[in-house]
Amino acid sequence: MIKSKAWDWSKNEDDYWLIPSIESCYLANSWASKGFNRFLDLGCGLGRHSIFFSENGFRVNSVDLSEYGINHLNSWAKKEHLDIETQVCDMLELPFENDTFDCIIAYNVIYHTDTKGFIKALDEIKRVLKSKGELFITLISKNTWSYQHADDYKRIDDNTILRDEHETEKDVPHFYVDIEDIKKYFVHFDFINVPIEQTEYNMENPNYFSRHFNIIARKK
Template sequence: MTNFPNPDENHASARAGWEHIFRGGDIPPRYRSLAEPNPQVVEWADTLPAGGLLLDVGCGVGRHVVYLGGRGFRIAGIDISPTGIRMSQEISAQRQIPFEGHVSPMTALPWPAITFDGALSTSAIHHQRRADLVQALAEVWRVLKPGAVFIADFPSTDTLDYQDMRTRVAAGQLTEVEPNTFVDESTSPDPMEDLFLPHHYCDAADLRDLLRHFEIVRLQADLRPVTTAQGSGKVGKWVVWARRPMTT
């Protein structure tokens, strides 16, 4: 008999992981930064109706809340970390940007259907097991208005990073909890990595299956060649633009 993971346990683990990240300490600074917006977000924002209502799925400390709010969009966001939401609310208030933030898993968005003019998730939505990822995408589809576009990025299986994951699994350093989903289940994971959170990697077929209820506007392998001490390969991510159809 298959033992399926308990969603409540998954969410509690994710909350603890993101709380560790957003409370600071010896962790990757990219998660606490209000750096320049993702270029894909800038391009996407140029296509949106002025003053539209947008949803940031996994908004963290407010990087894109600040950018999009500064461009005059109305912004809502969720994060499973109370600290992340608090930080987003604080920076929004400081910059006089209206922001509706909720502590929530991606799998149960606290808004009615057909609410948003667009949605985004950068470096966030892949941090869960595939069943939760399927449910999260269904929730995004539900709250989007027909014709609205969702943008996101996903780790690619065609990268050195993915090969490193496989090498670590073979060495007993990581667990592949399901196909192409990796997590460090040790009692003392490296705090400078975020591998205590699940990482789901995708190929094109997997992404098309995950997004089967959307119209795929863009499915781009944003990869570049590199050479490291471990060899040559590619780094980067999938970039996805997906539209809720006008009719269902």
């Protein structure tokens, strides 16, 4: 199993990572309607989802391997007068008791490892998520340009390559899946929605594109 590597958030120059994902409003409303309150932002980065869910009344825990990211979130939360519990930790060993959280977001997070690491990280999610709790997760598709051209990168295993085109995630592993992989790895979950594969194009070079699966799943 490859050692986890943090994003270098000190090199980030894109405000995209400060704005909650488009799914956040729906998730906050859906989870609040179900009485969910304990929320884990797994791989919180600079803290965009942590801030949003705390502002919407959730009790938020936030973890990330990047000390820079956690420090940024702490400063942001203090400025907004929000009480968010933060910790620097590896997603492979979450510092929480079993069945702690009602809901979890792992946005562009647990595919930054190899196959063994992905399985371990998903096991940790299952462990800390309550029965009938829900998970929103994004996974990178094997239909993505970089996987289709994996010969241009260093391969770790059948599902994993090392990419180096972005300074923030230089030499960070990327684990890719298809629908059959999702069915295999999520046997302990029921799908709230059919997994959605979304495509993001590089407008300067449309031949280069990224595809992700968006999944909302409930722990059995």
